[in-house]
Amino acid sequence: MTILELNNITKTFGGIRAVDSITIGFKKSKITGLIGPNGAGKTTLFNLINGFFKPDFGIIRYKNIRIDSKPPWKIAKLGIGRLFQDVRVFGKLTVLENVLLANINEMGESPFTLLLNLKEVKRQEKENIEKAKHWINFVGLSNKENSPAESLSFGQQKLLAIARLLAGNYEVLLLDEPTAGVNPALIKSILKIFLKMIEYGKTIIFIEHNMNVILEIADWVYFLDEGKVTAFGSPSDVLENPEVRKTYLGL
Amino acid sequence: MEYIVHILIMICIYGILALSLNLLVGYSGLLSLSHAAFYAIGAYTTTLFMMNAEFNFFTALIYGIIVTAISAIFIAYPSLRLKGDYFILTSLGFQLIIFNILYNWVGLTKGPYGIPGIPKPRLFGIEFYSNYLYLLLSIFFFSMVFIFLRLLYNSPFGRALKALREDEIAAGALGKEVPKLKIWAFIIASAIAAIAGALYASYITYIDPTSFTLDESIFIVSILLIGGSGNIKGPLVGTVFMIILPELLRFIGLPNTIAPNVRQMIYGLLLIILMRYRPQGLAGEYRFE
Numbered sequence: 001m002t003i004l005e006l007n008n009i010t011k012t013f014g015g016i017r018a019v020d021s022i023t024i025g026f027k028k029s030k031i032t033g034l035i036g037p038n039g040a041g042k043t044t045l046f047n048l049i050n051g052f053f054k055p056d057f058g059i060i061r062y063k064n065i066r067i068d069s070k071p072p073w074k075i076a077k078l079g080i081g082r083l084f085q086d087v088r089v090f091g092k093l094t095v096l097e098n099v100l101l102a103n104i105n106e107m108g109e110s111p112f113t114l115l116l117n118l119k120e121v122k123r124q125e126k127e128n129i130e131k132a133k134h135w136i137n138f139v140g141l142s143n144k145e146n147s148p149a150e151s152l153s154f155g156q157q158k159l160l161a162i163a164r165l166l167a168g169n170y171e172v173l174l175l176d177e178p179t180a181g182v183n184p185a186l187i188k189s190i191l192k193i194f195l196k197m198i199e200y201g202k203t204i205i206f207i208e209h210n211m212n213v214i215l216e217i218a219d220w221v222y223f224l225d226e227g228k229v230t231a232f233g234s235p236s237d238v239l240e241n242p243e244v245r246k247t248y249l250g251l
Numbered sequence: 252m253e254y255i256v257h258i259l260i261m262i263c264i265y266g267i268l269a270l271s272l273n274l275l276v277g278y279s280g281l282l283s284l285s286h287a288a289f290y291a292i293g294a295y296t297t298t299l300f301m302m303n304a305e306f307n308f309f310t311a312l313i314y315g316i317i318v319t320a321i322s323a324i325f326i327a328y329p330s331l332r333l334k335g336d337y338f339i340l341t342s343l344g345f346q347l348i349i350f351n352i353l354y355n356w357v358g359l360t361k362g363p364y365g366i367p368g369i370p371k372p373r374l375f376g377i378e379f380y381s382n383y384l385y386l387l388l389s390i391f392f393f394s395m396v397f398i399f400l401r402l403l404y405n406s407p408f409g410r411a412l413k414a415l416r417e418d419e420i421a422a423g424a425l426g427k428e429v430p431k432l433k434i435w436a437f438i439i440a441s442a443i444a445a446i447a448g449a450l451y452a453s454y455i456t457y458i459d460p461t462s463f464t465l466d467e468s469i470f471i472v473s474i475l476l477i478g479g480s481g482n483i484k485g486p487l488v489g490t491v492f493m494i495i496l497p498e499l500l501r502f503i504g505l506p507n508t509i510a511p512n513v514r515q516m517i518y519g520l521l522l523i524i525l526m527r528y529r530p531q532g533l534a535g536e537y538r539f540e
Contacts, residue, residue, distance in 0.1 A: 050424060051423075052420065052423075052424075071423070072420075072423035072424055073423050073425075073426050073427055073428045073429065076423070076424055076425060076426035077426045081424070082424045084421065084424075088418050088420065088421035088424075089421075090413065090414050090417035090418060090421065090422075091417060092413070092417055092481070092536070092537065093410070093413055093414065093417065097410055097413075100407070100410065101410060101411065101414050101422070101425055101427070102425055103407075104425075104426045106407045106411075107407075108406045108407035108408055109407045109408050109411045109427070109432070110408070110435075111403065111408055111435055111439060114402070114403070114406050114407075114408055115402075118402075121406070121407070125407065164425070168425065168426070
């Protein structure tokens with residue numbers, strides 16, 4: 001079943017077509033990899049799905065709802081989460097606070113409900129702290145719970161960003177180079193987390209330059225070059241493609 | 252003793268201003284140079300309702316808060332798209348516009364002549380005429396504001412504001428409704444500044460536009476820069492420090508002719524030293540960048 005559908009999406013920046021008439025249907029509970037050289041339009045595609053950019057042409061549908069003109073927060077609330085390439089954790093906030101911010105429908109975020117229903121807000125907060133601790137523990141950062149995020153190493157910040165993403169309970173996860181800058185042992189545990197997410201029925205779309213990771217977990221791969229999809233199929237098929245080998249892998 | 256009571260009342264008034272501006276500067280990361288404008292709108296609206304409509308202080312204050320909160324929306328809108336330096340300039344513009352309205356709309360505000368004879372608050376037959384009683388009233392308002400803002404600072408609302416201060420894009424991707432959060436922060440911060448304005452007007456019993464100039468806005472911001480922002484301690488430490496410092500300087504025996512200048516120089520020097528060695532302020536959490 002297709003959960004997220006891009007139909008003829010185009011985005012230009014000052015005459016350059018960063019994304020050029022891309023049509024892709026992402027399947028539910030599958031891991032789809034996006035590969036391609038730098039500047040191929042992979043991150044732009046994520047920014048379009050996410051609502052940070054509006055497409056010049058084309059339609060994006062999530063569960064049959066048009067999302068291409070919705071703001072990012074609405075898209076997040078509908079169930080699409082994002083892991084940024086540069087992690088984007090909230091540096092001055094603690095690890096726990098970072099994960100707590102993942103709660104989508106937090107009552108206490110509106111001053112009105114906060115004042116009118118303080119008891120319920122406090123109850124929800126208590127519950128959310130327990131959940132947040134579960135995810136912090138899940139990625140192995142329990143001993144850092146009260147440290148500011150900026151004090152963590154890059155790899156740990158990535159784990160924190162993953163915990164934050166998982167706590168958001170999104171259905172579709174957009175992961176921008178989830179294993180870049182992470183040591184090999186950590187990569188293994190991150191991949192395990194992703195495979196577990198698929199068991200929970202989540203859909204993963206990820207951008208990756210590490211071909212071993214692609215071969216290991218992707219069900220389906222799209223190769224992007226100059227804003228266009230030029231090859232797609234199973235990971236081994238795409239990596240065997242002569243054009244991919246030549247333009248991307250340099251073989 | 253009267254003198255100490257006066258200082259304490261001023262600490263309450265500026266404490267309210269600093270705590271409310273903290274919601275914008277320390278929590279939302281919006282360095283606003285228009286807080287004196289909201290302080291002014293609160294002071295003038297409350298005064299005009301008391302003097303022209305003969306409302307009781309407390310009723311007039313409610314109107315003052317409402318009018319100030321509505322005017323906050325005008326500055327909140329441009330802030331939805333602007334951050335950093337651009338926002339600072341927008342708030343500066345707003346401050347200048349309000350000052351000029353107060354100065355030139357003579358029919359309503361009596362312009363540069365100011366409004367004298369502002370009545371004192373009266374409640375259940377008690378008139379808060381003596382400074383001691385006024386101090387009690389100021390402490391009451393200060394405590395209410397303190398309790399309310401502490402609740403907000405430590406709530407999911409405060410946390411969401413901090414998130415957008417740190418990274419608006421990441422906050423949006425986590426489903427935080429950035430525009431709504433900013434508008435709320437503005438409305439609340441300004442409405443609370445109105446309380447300080449009303450307290451000031453009725454305490455001094457006279458207001459004119461020179462009490463609400465850009466200098467005043469800068470003074471409130473410097474309370475937060477010196478004391479610190481992003482938590483509840485910073486604004487309080489800053490207020491006590493900035494209100495008491497000039498009073499202490501009185502006692503070192505500087506000739507009256509140069510005392511104000513020396514005071515300004517000491518403020519300036521302090522800011523430079525703090526920004527260099529302790530950019531988060533004496534007791535703050537957030538370093539404004």
